[in-house]
Amino acid sequence: MIEIRLLEQLAAFAEYGTLSEAAEKLHTSQPTLTRSMKQLEDELGVPLFIRRKNHLTLSETGIRAAEYAKHVLVADRDFEAKVRAYDRSLHTISIGFCAPVPQTILTPMINNVFDGMTISADMSDDSLFEDKLRQGIYQLAVLHYKPESPEFFCKKIGNEQLYISLPSGNPLAFYPEVHLCDLNGLSILLLSRIGFWSNVHREKTPDSKYLLQVDESAFVELAENSEYPIFTSSYFIRAGQTMTGRIDVRIADPECSTDYYLVCLSSEQKKYKHLFELVHENTIS
Amino acid sequence: MIEIRLLEQLAAFAEYGTLSEAAEKLHTSQPTLTRSMKQLEDELGVPLFIRRKNHLTLSETGIRAAEYAKHVLVADRDFEAKVRAYDRSLHTISIGFCAPVPQTILTPMINNVFDGMTISADMSDDSLFEDKLRQGIYQLAVLHYKPESPEFFCKKIGNEQLYISLPSGNPLAFYPEVHLCDLNGLSILLLSRIGFWSNVHREKTPDSKYLLQVDESAFVELAENSEYPIFTSSYFIRAGQTMTGRIDVRIADPECSTDYYLVCLSSEQKKYKHLFELVHENTIS
DNA sequence: CTACTTTACGGTATGCGTAAGCATT
DNA sequence: AATGCTTACGCATACCGTAAAGTAG
Numbered sequence: 001m002i003e004i005r006l007l008e009q010l011a012a013f014a015e016y017g018t019l020s021e022a023a024e025k026l027h028t029s030q031p032t033l034t035r036s037m038k039q040l041e042d043e044l045g046v047p048l049f050i051r052r053k054n055h056l057t058l059s060e061t062g063i064r065a066a067e068y069a070k071h072v073l074v075a076d077r078d079f080e081a082k083v084r085a086y087d088r089s090l091h092t093i094s095i096g097f098c099a100p101v102p103q104t105i106l107t108p109m110i111n112n113v114f115d116g117m118t119i120s121a122d123m124s125d126d127s128l129f130e131d132k133l134r135q136g137i138y139q140l141a142v143l144h145y146k147p148e149s150p151e152f153f154c155k156k157i158g159n160e161q162l163y164i165s166l167p168s169g170n171p172l173a174f175y176p177e178v179h180l181c182d183l184n185g186l187s188i189l190l191l192s193r194i195g196f197w198s199n200v201h202r203e204k205t206p207d208s209k210y211l212l213q214v215d216e217s218a219f220v221e222l223a224e225n226s227e228y229p230i231f232t233s234s235y236f237i238r239a240g241q242t243m244t245g246r247i248d249v250r251i252a253d254p255e256c257s258t259d260y261y262l263v264c265l266s267s268e269q270k271k272y273k274h275l276f277e278l279v280h281e282n283t284i285s
Numbered sequence: 286m287i288e289i290r291l292l293e294q295l296a297a298f299a300e301y302g303t304l305s306e307a308a309e310k311l312h313t314s315q316p317t318l319t320r321s322m323k324q325l326e327d328e329l330g331v332p333l334f335i336r337r338k339n340h341l342t343l344s345e346t347g348i349r350a351a352e353y354a355k356h357v358l359v360a361d362r363d364f365e366a367k368v369r370a371y372d373r374s375l376h377t378i379s380i381g382f383c384a385p386v387p388q389t390i391l392t393p394m395i396n397n398v399f400d401g402m403t404i405s406a407d408m409s410d411d412s413l414f415e416d417k418l419r420q421g422i423y424q425l426a427v428l429h430y431k432p433e434s435p436e437f438f439c440k441k442i443g444n445e446q447l448y449i450s451l452p453s454g455n456p457l458a459f460y461p462e463v464h465l466c467d468l469n470g471l472s473i474l475l476l477s478r479i480g481f482w483s484n485v486h487r488e489k490t491p492d493s494k495y496l497l498q499v500d501e502s503a504f505v506e507l508a509e510n511s512e513y514p515i516f517t518s519s520y521f522i523r524a525g526q527t528m529t530g531r532i533d534v535r536i537a538d539p540e541c542s543t544d545y546y547l548v549c550l551s552s553e554q555k556k557y558k559h560l561f562e563l564v565h566e567n568t569i570s
Numbered sequence: 571c572t573a574c575t576t577t578a579c580g581g582t583a584t585g586c587g588t589a590a591g592c593a594t595t
Numbered sequence: 596a597a598t599g600c601t602t603a604c605g606c607a608t609a610c611c612g613t614a615a616a617g618t619a620g
Contacts, residue, residue, distance in 0.1 A: 001289045001361055005585095008286060020599060029587050034601060036585090044365060046372040053593040054599055061372040068364045075360040076286055079353045080329060087331040087346040305574060314612050319576060321610095339574055339619040 004076050006040045007069040009033055010048075014066035019056060089136075092118040096133075096141040098126035099195040101160055101235045102260050105284050106142065113275045125196045133265055140272065144196055144258045153269040154261050155276050158284025161234040162197075162256035163248040167227045173247040180204035180253045187211060189228040191219050197231070200255050238285065260284050287328060289361050292354040294321045295333075299351035304341060374421075377403040381418075381426040383411035384480040386445055386520045387545050390569055391427065398560045410481045418550055425557065429481055429543045438554040439546050440561050443569025446519040447482075447541035448533040452512045458532040465489035465538045472496060474513040476504050482516070485540050523570065545569050 012022035013033065023030040037056075041048050048062035058066060093114055097103040103121055110119055122138070129141040133152065147154055164183060166173040172182060184205040192212045201210065211228065213219035223230050224243065232241075232248055242248060262279055264272050297307040298318065308315040322341075326333050333347035343351060378399055382388040388406055395404055407423070414426040418437065432439055449468060451458040457467060465485075472494040475486070486495065496513065498504035508515050509528065517526075517533055527533060547564055549557045 001293060001358075002365055003290065004286045004288050007364070018599065030599080031588085031601075032586060038601095044368050046369055048368075051600080053601090055594080056600065060375060061368060064371045065364075065368045068367050072357070072360045072364050073286075075357045079292070079350075079357050080287055082353050083329050083333075083346060083350045084331055086349045090345060303574065315574080316576075316613085317611060323576095336575085337619080338576090338617075341575065 002040070002043060002072075004073070006036050006043075007072050009036045010040060010062075010066055010069050011073060013037065013056075014058060014063070014069075091116075092120050093140060094120045094122070094138045096122045096124070096126065096129045096138045097195060098124070098129070098142055098144050099160070099197060099258075099260070100191070100193070101233065102142040102157070102262075102284055106157075106262070106279070109278055110140075110275060113278060123193045123195050125199050129263070133263065139264060139268065140275075141263045143261045143263055146259075146261050147263055151266055152263050153266045153276075154263045155279065156281055157260050157262045157279045158282050159234075159257065159259045160284060162251045163232045163234070163237065164251055165223075165230045165232045165243060165246045165248050167229075168245055168247050169227070170229070170247075172229075173249060175249060177250040177252040180251060180256070183229065184208055186229060189213065189219065189223055189226070189230045191216060204253065204255065234285065287325070287357075289358070291321050291325045291328075292357050294318055295325060295347075295351050295354050296358060298322065298341075299343060299348070299354075376401075377405050378425060379405045379407070379423045381407045381409070381411065381414045381423045382480060383409070383414070383427055383429045384445065384482060384543075384545070385476070385478070386518065387427040387442070387547075387569055391442075391547070391564070394563055395425075395560060398563065408478045408480050410484050414548070418548065424549060424553065425560075426548045428546045428548055431544075431546050432548055436551055437548050438551045438561075439548045440564065441566055442545050442547045442564045443567050444519075444542065444544045445569060447536045448517045448519070448522065449536055450508075450515045450517045450528060450531045450533050452514075453530060453532050455512070455514070457514075458534060460534060462535040462537040465536060465541070468514065469493055471514060474498065474504065474508055474511070474515045476501060489538065489540065519570065 009022065009026065009032075012026050013019060016022045016025060019033040019037070020030050023033050026033075037049060044065075046061055046065075048059055048065050050057045050059050093110065095103075095106075095110070097106075100123065103123065107119060107121065111117075126141065126143045126145075129138065129143055130147055130149070130152070132138045133141055142157070143154075146156070164172070164178060172178055175182075180200075181204065185207045186205075187209040188205075188211065190201070190210045190212055192214050201208070211222075213222065219230075222228070236242070237248055262276065269276075294307065294311065294317075297311050298304060301307045301310060304315050304318040304322070308318050311318075322334060329350075331346055331350075333344055333350050335342045335344050378395065380388075380391075380395070382391075385408065388408065392404060392406065396402075411426065411428045411430075414423065414428055415432055415434070415437070417423045418426055427442070428439075431441070449457070449463060457463055460467075466489065469490040470492045471490075473490075473496065475495045475497055477497045477499045486493070496507070498507065504515075507513070521527070522533055547561065549561075554561075
């Protein structure tokens, strides 16, 4: 069997044209390559080079050989990558979250149930989550709608109602509830990684100026020391995380009240049985 | 990069189940495999085995790894085979002949034109020759019809008329010519490797009993010492290769008079220019 | 007791680098 | 002179086989 080392060296020579340069790139000496290429020819029983006193060129067969060699090298690298990826997949659970609150609530629960596993959490709009579950990129996902396909196993895990937190001086603060269109055009403080909520805001309040904060502590500090409206939700209100001097007004648009669903592939349902048993209708509220 | 040697050993362990047996099959010692498998795990940075004091088993990752390893091994073997095959293809010309006479005449000519090349000649019915030219299995072919497709370059190189050689006592020997149907039912001595002629005989004289001879000298000896009819042709008659005590009677069926065409891919026309120049309309006659 | 793995040890062969030689531009 | 391939030589090490120890069935 031809060793990978020889194929690497052949490929390098094909790429760089001279043994000297190839040797340099491979961090080895040039006589090493002379010997290796000779060995390769010996093992194949086929000449790969045109040898002049001073110069080495690939023969027609050599050119082909270098191309084929690349395939083998790709296969070899693939092997490494796949094995590592597979092992990793055994030790990590990848989860797609469509919103921050489910992540906050579920992450510790998942950590308990799958002790020793690494949890890799994505946060984004959930429009692609079904595909990512199918492809095995995610093992679990939290959607804000109930997936139709029978290939998914799914359980409702609660709901969230969006509020707008306004300084008590703000005229809107006196209404019992508002609509998103009332907020359109305002400058609003906003955290950046909020999943599908980004889409809701972009669509319903296209003219608002969002002051995006990547860092949560910066967001909190700005919120406390400014008059900017911020979004909050039933989850934070119920947890008593309200801000003094501000009034939380319910947003009446239907998009601002959503249910959450925990989803996995039906075929993997039993793997996650314990987790699904642990969550209930109102885990999030 | 992971060396092939390690992958071979992994695959062997996966196949045979114990290091001891794998070592035996690989003609190496068992401690060698212990070390190699450890090295593989080290280089991948991933455990592949479940180790008990007395027993070694592939882990889930290890099972996958062994499968992937096989792909790499296949790619490596493929590399060897392809390089050898390509080199060989540079030194051999494969030719399909639809009949023996063209082979007899052309082989020395081709040997002259392509000095140092190995000539690999096939003899069979030419119904598949066009495909084999297209696939590069043949570089040249002699057909008994003119191919239509413009992807082929083609030149007529002669014709051959079939005769039946009969002992002078045979009643048919007095006819000026016969038809194949007249021969149907006779026992006839025949060489086995005669290309498309086999089909002609099979179709036109289905009831004849052919005494097939693989060996040409055996065929000649039997022909000389028996009364069996044999086929001959214009080529042999013109060359004076007739047998005493026998009369050659022309076979009048149109199938028994055929033209021959030398064919190559149009795209390779210039490679074979010299050969085509050397042959002419009546190279075979 | 047998079968298997692992560890330890010592030898060897394989591959490597340096140096020198040689040819070509 | 500079560049590039090859050969020669000595060395390091990587790999291998034997031997021995340990463990489970």
